[in-house]
Amino acid sequence: MPDEMPRLGLGTYQQTDRETCIESVRRALEAGYRHVDTAQGYGNEAYVGEGLRRADVDREEVFLATKLSTENLGYDDVIGTTEASLDRLGVDRVDLMYVHWPLETYDPEGTLPALDEIRDRGLARHVGVSNFEPRQLEEAREVMEAPIFANQVECHALLGQDELLADAREHGYWLVAYSPLAKGGILGHPVLVDVAEKHDATAAQVALAWLLARENVAAIPKATGDHVEENLGALEVELDPADVERIDAIEEVRRVVDFDAAPWHASTD
Numbered sequence: 001m002p003d004e005m006p007r008l009g010l011g012t013y014q015q016t017d018r019e020t021c022i023e024s025v026r027r028a029l030e031a032g033y034r035h036v037d038t039a040q041g042y043g044n045e046a047y048v049g050e051g052l053r054r055a056d057v058d059r060e061e062v063f064l065a066t067k068l069s070t071e072n073l074g075y076d077d078v079i080g081t082t083e084a085s086l087d088r089l090g091v092d093r094v095d096l097m098y099v100h101w102p103l104e105t106y107d108p109e110g111t112l113p114a115l116d117e118i119r120d121r122g123l124a125r126h127v128g129v130s131n132f133e134p135r136q137l138e139e140a141r142e143v144m145e146a147p148i149f150a151n152q153v154e155c156h157a158l159l160g161q162d163e164l165l166a167d168a169r170e171h172g173y174w175l176v177a178y179s180p181l182a183k184g185g186i187l188g189h190p191v192l193v194d195v196a197e198k199h200d201a202t203a204a205q206v207a208l209a210w211l212l213a214r215e216n217v218a219a220i221p222k223a224t225g226d227h228v229e230e231n232l233g234a235l236e237v238e239l240d241p242a243d244v245e246r247i248d249a250i251e252e253v254r255r256v257v258d259f260d261a262a263p264w265h266a267s268t269d
Contacts, residue, residue, distance in 0.1 A: 004095070004126075005150070005174055006063055007212055008235060009035030011222035013178070018047050024224045025051025029062065031229050037152075037176075037220045039067035039100055040085055049089035064091065067100035067130055067152075074105050078114035082123050097124035098152055101131045102263055112144040119146045128152065128174075133263045134167055141171065150174035155217070156182045157192065157207055157247050158254040168216045177211050180219040183256045191246050201237045208234035210247045 010028040015021035021044045025036055029052070038048045045066060052062060066089065072081040082097060097118060099111060115127040126149035129140060140148060151168060155161045155177035168175040181204055186192060192203040199206065204221070208231060211219045221231045239247075 004063065005176075005218055006033070006035035007218040008208065008232065009033060009037050009063070009065075009176075009218065009220040010228070011178060011220040012036070012038045012044055012048055013042055013222050015042065015044050015047070015222065015224075020224060021047035022051040022054060024228060026054045028223070028228045028232075029055035029057040031232055033228075033232065034061055035063040035065070035218070035220070037065045037178075038089075039098075040069040040072065040081060041067070041100060045085055045088035046090075049091065053090060059091065063095045064089065065096035065098065065128075065150075066094055067098040070101050070104035070106065072105070073099060073107065073111040073114075075110040075114040075117075077105070078111060079118060079121075079123075082118045086123060093122055094124050096126045096128055096149055098128045098130045098150070099132075102129070102136050103261060108139050108143050112140055116145045126150070128176075130176075130178075131263055133266075134163060136263060137167055137171075148173045150176045150218075152176040152178055152220075154179045154255060154257050155211065155219075156180050157186050157189065157210060157250055158182055158252050160248070165214065165216065173216070175217050177217060177219040179256050180211055180221050181207055182254060185254065185256060189250070189252075191250055195239070195243045195246065198243070199237055199239070201233070202230060204230060205234040205237050206239070206243075206247075209237035209239050210244060213239055213244055 010033050066085050118124045119127050127146050128150035130152035132151050165175050187203040192206050196203045196206045211217050223231050
């Protein structure tokens with residue numbers, strides 16, 4: 001199992017207001033987070049970088065990840081836009097660079113060797129993928145020299161991603177859960193509410209604690225204000241096996257990120 005990735009991170013999707021994003025990153029780092037996730041497509045790399053600089057935390061203590069946009073996946077574009085991301089973030093390298101989606105300009109024979117190149121140059125310590133299905137992960141392993149460090153996918157109590165998690169465990173990489181609270185849509189689920197009452201916790205904390213109880217899983221909930229500290233409190237929630245089994249047994253399935261061209265639709269053709 002790869003190490004070095006703090007299992008609870010701060011997501012920054014839709015954090016496009018400059019001061020709000022900067023403050024969320026600063027607040028999270030000073031509260032104890034050591035993993036921050038952004039993307040070229042979020043339009044906030046510069047804000048994330050400023051939050052990192054404002055925080056009273058050494059850069060070397062923070063696991064910083066960003067993602068390549070779908071229009072930037074040609075070989076030269078991967079390298080050039082990675083350098084541009086580093087400039088916006090104000091860092092010499094990121095800890096993890098993902099392919100955000102295997103769509104548009106994604107070409108395994110061009111994109112994946114470029115990931116090897118940015119890793120070899122020291123622009124990214126690790127490389128990974130996002131929203132990849134099993135067939136695309138297998139192809140990536142065949143083409144890429146560097147190991148896949150992580151696959152970032154939507155994952156929460158209503159979308160357990162068991163097949164992808166099994167692949168992560170078999171091949172020794174992280175499954176990083178985005179939208180781990182299903183954009184807030186699971187917080188009223190009666191099982192989560194009941195388990196939360198048992199542990200004197202919030203439903204959000206229980207939902208995150210369930211993810212963190214799963215081997216090979218990390219989670220990156222986005223948060224502002226007091227939710228920053230609330231989510232961090234998930235690390236203090238110790239679910240017992242019965243709690244985990246109750247959440248595992250939830251039958252409802254729901255995606256909150258879905259569209260016709262998404263890889264999981266193509267993979268079933």
